[in-house]
Amino acid sequence: xxxxxxxxxxxxxxxxxxxxxxxxxxxxxxxxxxxxxxxxxxxxxxxxxxxxxxxxxxxxxxxxxxxxxxxxxxxxxxxxxxxxxxxxxxxxxxxxxxxxxxxxxxxxxxxxxxxxxxxxxxxxxxxxxxxxxxxxxxxxxxxxxxxxxxxxxxxxxxxxxxxxxxxxxxxxxxxxxxxxxxxxxxxxxxxxxxxxxxxxxxxxxxxxxxxxxxxxxxxxxxxxxxxxxxxxxxxxxxxxxxxxxxxxxxxxxxxxxxxxxxxxxxxxxxxxxxxxxxxxxxxxx
Ligand SMILES: C[S@@+](CC[C@H](N)C(=O)[O-])C[C@H]1O[C@@H](n2cnc3c(N)ncnc32)[C@H](O)[C@@H]1O
Numbered sequence: 001x002x003x004x005x006x007x008x009x010x011x012x013x014x015x016x017x018x019x020x021x022x023x024x025x026x027x028x029x030x031x032x033x034x035x036x037x038x039x040x041x042x043x044x045x046x047x048x049x050x051x052x053x054x055x056x057x058x059x060x061x062x063x064x065x066x067x068x069x070x071x072x073x074x075x076x077x078x079x080x081x082x083x084x085x086x087x088x089x090x091x092x093x094x095x096x097x098x099x100x101x102x103x104x105x106x107x108x109x110x111x112x113x114x115x116x117x118x119x120x121x122x123x124x125x126x127x128x129x130x131x132x133x134x135x136x137x138x139x140x141x142x143x144x145x146x147x148x149x150x151x152x153x154x155x156x157x158x159x160x161x162x163x164x165x166x167x168x169x170x171x172x173x174x175x176x177x178x179x180x181x182x183x184x185x186x187x188x189x190x191x192x193x194x195x196x197x198x199x200x201x202x203x204x205x206x207x208x209x210x211x212x213x214x215x216x217x218x219x220x221x222x223x224x225x226x227x228x229x230x231x232x233x234x235x236x237x238x239x240x241x242x243x244x245x246x247x248x249x250x251x252x253x254x255x256x257x258x259x260x261x262x263x264x265x266x267x268x269x270x271x272x273x274x275x276x277x278x279x280x281x282x283x284x285x
Contacts (some may be wrong), residue, residue: 014115016203017137018095021074029075029105038250039169039231039239043268046252047132047161048078048228050270054159054226055079057210058128059086066127072134073117076102076109079130083213084108097140117143121151126245128152131160132270136206145220157273164229165207167267171222173235210263212269222273229266230256234236 021028036042059066059082066087070078073091075098089109093099099111114120116134129148135141146160163170208216214224233239233248234254255262 004069011139013137013139013204014094021095024095025075025101025228028098029077029101031116031187032080034247035264036249037240039233039235039245039267041089042233042245042252043231044133044250046249046256047268047270048127050076050228050230051130051132052082052161052254052279054270054272055128055130058157059192060084060129062086066132068128068280069117069119069121069145069151071129071131073102073111074098074133075187075199076106076111078132079109090121092116094158101163102150117147119147119151123150124153126151126153126156128157128159133161135160136163137203138206138243139204141216142220143207145216145222149221149275154275154277155224156275157272158217158275159270161246162266163205163207164263164266164269165209165212165265168265169234169239169267170207183197208269210269213269215269217273221275223278224271224273228256228257228270229262229268230270231267232262233267235267274281 031041031043032048035059036045036158049175065085068079068087068089070089070091071078073093076089077093078085079089083198089106091099091102091106091109091111092114093102093111094113094115095114096266102109112120117140131144131148135144138144145158150271152158166193176223210227210229214227217224221283229250232251233244238244253265255266
């Protein structure tokens with residue numbers, strides 16, 4: 001495995017995200033077990049399913065081995081199960097611990113440590129870039145899109161996930177968190193507010209509507225080809241109950257194929273977008 005480190009100026013948010021995921025590196029891959037134990041785990045499994053659905057036709061049609069780069073790869077599990085005789089995989093994560101675990105658990109793939117906003121690859125060198133669960137943590141997602149755009153060949157595909165801002169279930173979670181915060185605040189009345197503020201400060205977690213994600217991708221030079229939406233169900237305490245999870249899995253799969261209501265209910269969207277073959281020429285998808 002080849003591990004490189006880039007010297008990207010790290011802002012406060014970046015450091016928080018880095019520290020957060022460094023803590024999760026040893027156990028991240030276990031979340032892809034057979035039975036999800038929370039709505040977040042179900043979301044991981046479903047978005048991986050969406051990537052496979054969106055990637056299979058490209059692999060089948062290519063007629064040659066494709067170069068696939070998985071940006072924000074975590075422990076490298078997203079592309080598990082896809083045939084390596086049709087693709088050569090390089091995973092990139094800015095948390096060194098994640099890339100190390102990925103290298104141990106996926107010896108057939110290559111992993112490097114680098115920031116998504118400064119990918120260390122030649123321009124026009126990748127056929128496909130996948131990026132799951134990463135954009136929401138970036139202070140400047142447009143910088144990562146620019147770097148991915150440079151790395152992709154003209155006509156190459158980006159398959160990326162984005163949390164859906166309109167999701168009723170995400171809104172419920174915000175409500176639940178606000179209520180918990182209020183209760184916590186009342187319980188700890190009299191504590192030092194500065195210390196309290198520090199304890200509750202977290203990293204960025206941006207959400208997009210389908211329209212906003214489309215516009216962001218178009219502005220970065222991509223044509224959106226396909227949007228799959230998934231994960232229906234409550235993300236808080238209720239969403240950890242076995243039967244609620246089962247029902248959520250069932251409704252999520254159904255809605256993946258029946259789009260009508262998903263913009264309001266699905267928690268996540270996975271989008272396939274193609275790098276425009278010629279700059280300046282923008283087609284509507
Ligand atoms: C939610 S995890 C998803 C991991 C994997 N894609 C998956 O779906 O299982 C997000 C990953 O993105 C990585 N990440 C976040 N910001 C990044 C950045 N600026 N450059 C590279 N990786 C980043 C984190 O370290 C973390 O491993």
